[in-house]
Amino acid sequence: MIRHATLAALSLALLAGSSAGAANLQTTAGVQTIQSVSDPLDSPRWEDMRKMFFGDAPVIFDERVRVSAPRIAEDSMNVPVTVDASALGDARSVLVFADFNPIIKVLEFQATHARPSLGFRLKLQQSSPVRAAVLGSDGIWRVGGAWITATGGGCTLPSTGSSSPEWQERLNEVNGRIWSRVDGGERVRMRIIHPMDTGLAAGIPVFHIEDLALADSAGRKLIEIQTFEPVSENPSFTIDLPPEATSGGRLHVSGRDNNGNRIDAWVTP
Amino acid sequence: MGDTMITSVPRALLTLLLSALAPLLAQANDFDYRLAPRMIANDVYALIGTTEDFSFANGGNIVNSGFIVGPSGVIVIDTGSSRRYGEQLLAAIATITDKPIALTINTHHHPDHFLGNQAFPPDTLAATPETIHGIRTEGEGFSANMYRLNGDWMLGSEVVVPAKTLAAGRIRVAGRDLEFLPLAGHTASDLVVIDHDSGTVFAADLIFNRRAPTTPHADIPRWLAALDTLEAIPAKRWVPGHGEVSEDTAPIRHTRAYLEWLADTITRGAEAGLDMTEMLAMPIPEAFADMNLAASEFRRSVTHLYPAAEQAALKR
Numbered sequence: 001m002i003r004h005a006t007l008a009a010l011s012l013a014l015l016a017g018s019s020a021g022a023a024n025l026q027t028t029a030g031v032q033t034i035q036s037v038s039d040p041l042d043s044p045r046w047e048d049m050r051k052m053f054f055g056d057a058p059v060i061f062d063e064r065v066r067v068s069a070p071r072i073a074e075d076s077m078n079v080p081v082t083v084d085a086s087a088l089g090d091a092r093s094v095l096v097f098a099d100f101n102p103i104i105k106v107l108e109f110q111a112t113h114a115r116p117s118l119g120f121r122l123k124l125q126q127s128s129p130v131r132a133a134v135l136g137s138d139g140i141w142r143v144g145g146a147w148i149t150a151t152g153g154g155c156t157l158p159s160t161g162s163s164s165p166e167w168q169e170r171l172n173e174v175n176g177r178i179w180s181r182v183d184g185g186e187r188v189r190m191r192i193i194h195p196m197d198t199g200l201a202a203g204i205p206v207f208h209i210e211d212l213a214l215a216d217s218a219g220r221k222l223i224e225i226q227t228f229e230p231v232s233e234n235p236s237f238t239i240d241l242p243p244e245a246t247s248g249g250r251l252h253v254s255g256r257d258n259n260g261n262r263i264d265a266w267v268t269p
Numbered sequence: 270m271g272d273t274m275i276t277s278v279p280r281a282l283l284t285l286l287l288s289a290l291a292p293l294l295a296q297a298n299d300f301d302y303r304l305a306p307r308m309i310a311n312d313v314y315a316l317i318g319t320t321e322d323f324s325f326a327n328g329g330n331i332v333n334s335g336f337i338v339g340p341s342g343v344i345v346i347d348t349g350s351s352r353r354y355g356e357q358l359l360a361a362i363a364t365i366t367d368k369p370i371a372l373t374i375n376t377h378h379h380p381d382h383f384l385g386n387q388a389f390p391p392d393t394l395a396a397t398p399e400t401i402h403g404i405r406t407e408g409e410g411f412s413a414n415m416y417r418l419n420g421d422w423m424l425g426s427e428v429v430v431p432a433k434t435l436a437a438g439r440i441r442v443a444g445r446d447l448e449f450l451p452l453a454g455h456t457a458s459d460l461v462v463i464d465h466d467s468g469t470v471f472a473a474d475l476i477f478n479r480r481a482p483t484t485p486h487a488d489i490p491r492w493l494a495a496l497d498t499l500e501a502i503p504a505k506r507w508v509p510g511h512g513e514v515s516e517d518t519a520p521i522r523h524t525r526a527y528l529e530w531l532a533d534t535i536t537r538g539a540e541a542g543l544d545m546t547e548m549l550a551m552p553i554p555e556a557f558a559d560m561n562l563a564a565s566e567f568r569r570s571v572t573h574l575y576p577a578a579e580q581a582a583l584k585r
Binding site for chain 2: 068069070072074075078080081082119121151175176177179187189190191236238
């Protein structure tokens, strides 16, 4: 079963009165009313997450920040997740994290011209909420998420690439394809050969892609992604471009890993 | 007042907890699978498990096993999901015949088909070379997962690798006219056992009856070819790996229809550029509504099969 971000009755009630809540927020310095909203995913780690990522900034749970994921992860090394903040309207920058992973931050992306949505896979060490957070121009963080049950081991197991010589010859090789969408936009899917070692498996140092960018042939940046250790081996991404961001031509993928190896490839329709 | 409040609350909670747990404890703590051999032909018996997933409630008894009583001994087909299952299967056989175990077959390397091996004479344990290799290399991992899913039902269960190799062919075993037909597709090796005396085909996990097929090691084109081979056998009855015994080929055709739909859905999804989360949200067609666990097995199968289909679509 696919689960979208769900909201507890409490935060639903808050959303129903969100305009009043926002007005209240702007006119009063104290934002405690909003900060005290309880986590709809009821995670014991939520307070730590809030302090770590948002500090004193106001945070609300908003079902328009959608996190789609399986309820149960069949493969803890490759848990498929799609985050989609399109319903917020003006979302550009999205942060993704998993409360109970030993390395909590999964990735961040800035959808400069792409839709503010991204499909990817991550490693889960144990059952955990996976959350997406968007900072609005009003200074409020809006958070959505889903619990994923996992048997675990995803972050402390060695990558299959680390025991195979093949990746060394194919490191940072990109396979991608562009599809036209019925709305006039385009979908880009790509997979990059990289072990994405977390550094948590004995004797295997941390080795992962840090930065990725997708641009059109005129050099216009469509999306930038900063990936961290929990992103799955041989990362794969699903990116959607709205009609106004499409060029009909090939797209350039660039980036680098933490050892300075470059990614430089073209994806063709 | 304060004292009574403090002590009475936990006591009430404890009573509540115990009364809630009582049926569970009564049901499970004898660890008896209540295996009941059913005679499906002269001297041929099947033990039919539930069509569920592994759980503490069923102790892993979600699998079919069987045995054939030959003139000079017993041929056992699969040994179940735990040491306890194996021991209880052996005891169930002893209620039918006092003949010795002549041959104990593991049809393939999945844990519910071999983790009862400990109960049987080691020199009777037999499988194909691929299955022996699979049990040797993946058995411990499977076993750990079974402990996690079935809990204390697994106590004392250990992987025992068969020593004897089975090859294709028609031979007499314990005076019985048997044929070993090594097929593949559910795993790298799925051994079909044909009892020519009774016209019974033990089809291993190549056939699932009203239970969605599982695909962690599946090669669907090979599986479909194996189903064609099975359907051409002029058998009187088929014993599937999971689900009821059948006297017609309907379960073969239903398994084939599901696998064809699954393979087609996955290929078309990858070619259309769908993300895996979009694949997981696909509805199950009404035609498979009578298959137990169709929705959850479909989602597991997407995890198993979609990555290869995606790569094929990206590389073109």
